[in-house]
Amino acid sequence: MKGILSGNEAIARGAFEAGVKVASAYPGTPSTEILENIIQYEGIDASWAPNEKVSLDIGSGASFGGGRAIVAMKHVGVNVAADPLFTLSYTGVNGGLVLVTADDPEMHSSQNEQDNRNYAKFVKVPMLEPADSRECKEFTKLAFEISEQFDTPVMLRTTTRISHSKSIVELDEPVQGLPAPKLVRNAAKLVMLPGNARVRHPLVEERIKKLGEYGVNLDINRMEMRSNEIGIITSGVPYQYVREVLPDASTLKLGLIYPLPIKLIKKFASQVKKLFVVEELDPFIEEQVKAAGITVIGKDLLPICGELTPGIIRKAFAGLGMVKAQTENPLPEAPARLPGRPPNMCPGCPHRGVFYALNQLKAYVTGDIGCYTLGFMPPLSAMDTCICMGASIGNAIGVVKVVAEEERKKVVAVIGDSTFLHTGINGLMDMVYNNVPATVVILDNRITAMTGRQENPASGFTLMDNPASRIDIPDLCRAMGVKNVRTIDPYDLAATKNAILEEMNRPEPSVIVTDRPCVLVKREGVFTKGPVLAVSEEKCTGCRTCLKIGCPALAWKPIDGKKGRAYIDYLLCTGCDVCRQLCKFEAIERKK
């Protein structure tokens, strides 16, 4: 049987075919669909964890218990999971353990484009890099074999173009006869006290050497000899671009990208006249090849920043006269100056009123990662920092510590429910413990929205869609010792603005929790539409105040020779009522 699978779907299938028992992840683009797809397979305990470190702790625990486990995260998630990861390199595994890192060159949906291949070298664990969906499935299975054979966690690295591209995959049946998990004590291997860890470290170094040898004859590291004029070392999606643009070039296609099979690379180098590395982001392969004393061209030719494309590769090699510059025709000019189309908060988004109020109050907003990062965009324009998951509260604390007293009250941290539980909660602990007078707004929309509506510990449901104990965020904040905790309805503009202003002026730590679900939550009874609104043409004065909230359902309608008017697209309006509260002329009315 065959199907068209995305890289993420194929990894999920590979995990199933490999007999995985436990899968854990925190959602993050472009990795999210791995867990969302794994739930279709019987026999896998799959769940969302509050953050990537917890998911890796769960995965390694399952491995210690003798089961195969997979954990998946976006590239920056590995930073959160890095603490256990480095030491798991020392302990090794019992059941196979695979960590999927889904990198995002070009930052389609990320705050940086770190190249997580560097982690493999830093952590000293093997890393596999598939180049299409078929390889995603096959490499996932191989990763478990390598993990158990070499007693090591294995990293599987994708990029957005692998995770979110689809190609044809042949499906197989799951493996049989894996040993049943059970408790086996092996403290010398798993209790990383200095005495034990000192014994483990030399084994890690030995393991990497062995894996370097193993890679030389591994069929996923493959020399494809065509013309001997150009030889290209490549892996992942750049391999596909190379085959497309330079069909006659010989390629060394690497599947195991750490440790590198240096002997194989030397052999390949000796059979071609000119050697190149084509890789996205850092010169990861290039530097190691050069360190082995091999002459090679890489980042002198190709950019470090951003994604590669067939066009970028063509242009680079055309500059050396190795390929024709353009395949057929020059690109036509754009037919007109086109207004951009950036992403926007949805009509009825409960975040909109909060950012409008923050803008009006001229707050200094330390932001966080989620849909609400779009509060940065005009016309809301109410975000001053956004670094990483959970950073908002610590950032607010730090700013408050240094600025003059009259500026302190301007500082407001804004963070979503899922991000707060991910790593924001630690910042709040500090704020309470050290009695820092900042204001925190927790936007509780009862879902992890940005990545496509995933459940979380405050949503009341699990990944498997089973009802779950729901963390009550206001109660949690009170239990942590925040004296000033209040819950507001972000659809009530005046109450929202007043609450934020009062807490900004309060010289104590305070938390405001907004209580409105995401409009995209499909579960019955969570989000309900209000009465749709309309603009009265007679009453509208064309003052444009309502346009300051940037709602996609609200538009400006120019009228020839006269002042324009606002109008509301009734198909998009959710009846949140926020714009009606802004209109001084009562021109926005509930439609009957």
Place this chain on the structure above:
Amino acid sequence: MSTAITNILLVGVGGQGILLASEILSEAFMLAGFDVKKSEIHGMSQRGGSVVSHVRYGSQVFSPIVPEGEGDILFGFEMLETCRYLSLLKKGAAVIANDLCIPPPAVLSGKEQYPEGLADRVRSLFPNFLLVDGLKLATDAGNPRAANTVLLGAVSKRLDIPEEYWMKAIEKLVPPKAFAVNKKAFQAGRNL
């Protein structure tokens, strides 16, 4: 070797159903026995942003994205987005676009204007241009929400894939109760 590959771009606004249309295309190509790859960006672009999906088929497809300047067919769900991605096409490419304008944020707020006369300008660059009133034809077929399927029908006319595979792909990927309407909408587009 790239001459054996057909490159299709589907462009529009997040939430318009571009992913489903590209799934149907890919499924039909696979059923017809071709190698097929498709690629698109999820995430941020879901929030009403600009979306482009690449679908490629042929005897053997390497890159999942269409090389710049090699697009054979542009399948536009919205006029502004149709124009935004013309630079990915080769000369003489076919452009099939939905006659629909969705104003972006800067136009909604009155800061910029939605450019006028886009269809004429596209036609002057790409004479093989078909402007489709997807909404009207879908409404005639029984459901205004099947506009994408009308467009898909029009695109299918330009691809050498037997009709039975299109039907199978649509049947597999649209909800069973919507199949009859989508079949009708597809035919309406195919007859253009």
